[in-house]
Amino acid sequence: MPKTRFAKELKDKDVVNEVFLVKYSAVVQARNGKPYLNCVLSDRSGDVESRVWENAEAAATVLVKGTFVRVEGRVSVFQGKRQFILNAFTQVPASQIEMKEFVPEARCDVDALYLKVLEYARSLENPFSRELALKVLTDEDVSARLRQAPAAKSVHHAYRGGLIEHMVSIAGILDDLSKHYGPVLDRDLLMLGGFFHDIAKLWELEYALTTDYTDEGRLVGHLVMGVELVERVMNTIPEFPRHLRLLVKHLILAHHGELEYGSPKRPKCLEALVVHYVDDLDSKINAIQGFIEKDENPGDWTLLNKMYERYFYKGPKSVSKQ
Numbered sequence: 001m002p003k004t005r006f007a008k009e010l011k012d013k014d015v016v017n018e019v020f021l022v023k024y025s026a027v028v029q030a031r032n033g034k035p036y037l038n039c040v041l042s043d044r045s046g047d048v049e050s051r052v053w054e055n056a057e058a059a060a061t062v063l064v065k066g067t068f069v070r071v072e073g074r075v076s077v078f079q080g081k082r083q084f085i086l087n088a089f090t091q092v093p094a095s096q097i098e099m100k101e102f103v104p105e106a107r108c109d110v111d112a113l114y115l116k117v118l119e120y121a122r123s124l125e126n127p128f129s130r131e132l133a134l135k136v137l138t139d140e141d142v143s144a145r146l147r148q149a150p151a152a153k154s155v156h157h158a159y160r161g162g163l164i165e166h167m168v169s170i171a172g173i174l175d176d177l178s179k180h181y182g183p184v185l186d187r188d189l190l191m192l193g194g195f196f197h198d199i200a201k202l203w204e205l206e207y208a209l210t211t212d213y214t215d216e217g218r219l220v221g222h223l224v225m226g227v228e229l230v231e232r233v234m235n236t237i238p239e240f241p242r243h244l245r246l247l248v249k250h251l252i253l254a255h256h257g258e259l260e261y262g263s264p265k266r267p268k269c270l271e272a273l274v275v276h277y278v279d280d281l282d283s284k285i286n287a288i289q290g291f292i293e294k295d296e297n298p299g300d301w302t303l304l305n306k307m308y309e310r311y312f313y314k315g316p317k318s319v320s321k322q
Ligand SMILES: [Fe+2]
Pocket: 197, 198, 222, 255, 256
C-alpha cells in the first residue's frame, strides 16, 4: 500500500497510522526516573522525533534501527518541538516496502553538480594537478558514490547528495578567492583541497538507507583515508612532482584546522589555511540554515541551538521602504 503520510508534513494533533523507517532508537530515562523510548522515524521526506512512554524496553525490541514499522500515534507539539507519540507499532518486512518512499531525496541536481566538479577539474593549470583531479573524480566508484553520499552523519549537508553540494560550493568560493588574491594563492592547490578534503567520506560513511560510520571510518577516518586515496592515484602518474604530492596530502590532513578537531597537522601554507576556513564557513552556513529551516518555534527566534549555544534570529531582515 503506498504511503499517504510523510514525516515532513505531520502537524500538531495529527492522528497517524503509517509506515516509517526507524532511523534511531534508544531507551532513555525521564527526569522522574521512568524509562521511555526516544526514536527518530523517517521516510524520503525527512524525520520526525518520536516517543513511546509506556513499556519502553518492549518497544525497543520492535522499533529497531534500520527496520520498517507501521506505527499508530498522535503528533503533539511540546516546547515548540514536534513529537510523534506512538501507541502501537508492528514491524513490516522489507519485501513489502516500496523502497523509493524511504530513500532520502537529494536536494540538488547531483548530475549537474558532478559535471560542474569535472569542469573545475579540467580548469586546473598544472597537468599533474589536472590529471590527478580527473583520475580521482572520474573513477567509476567515486562518480557513483558522489551522486549519493551525504557530507556528514548529522549537522551539515547531512542528506543525499550533500557531499557533492559541499564540494561544488567550496570549489566556487575557492575559485573566487583565487581571483580576489591573484598570485598570492595557488589556484590549483586551492581547488585540489576543495575536491579532496572530504572525498574519503564516500567510504567513511555508509548511507544506503540510514547514515552511519563504517568500520574504516571509525578506525581510520576520512583525513587519513583521503591521503591513502590520493597517494594511490599519484603513484599511477609517472614522475608526479614530490612537492605537489606533499602539499596535496597536507591540504587533506590540515583541513580540520586544529589538532583537537582531528587534524594531525595544522595548516602550514596559505592554501591549506584558506581551504580550512572555507570548509568551516560552508559547513556552518549549511548547518545553521538547516537548523533555522527546521525550527518550529513560533516568532522571530529559534529554539536553543545546543551546538552553537545560542538562539538564532529568523525574523525579517530588511526594512521595507514605504
Ligand atoms: Fe572533513
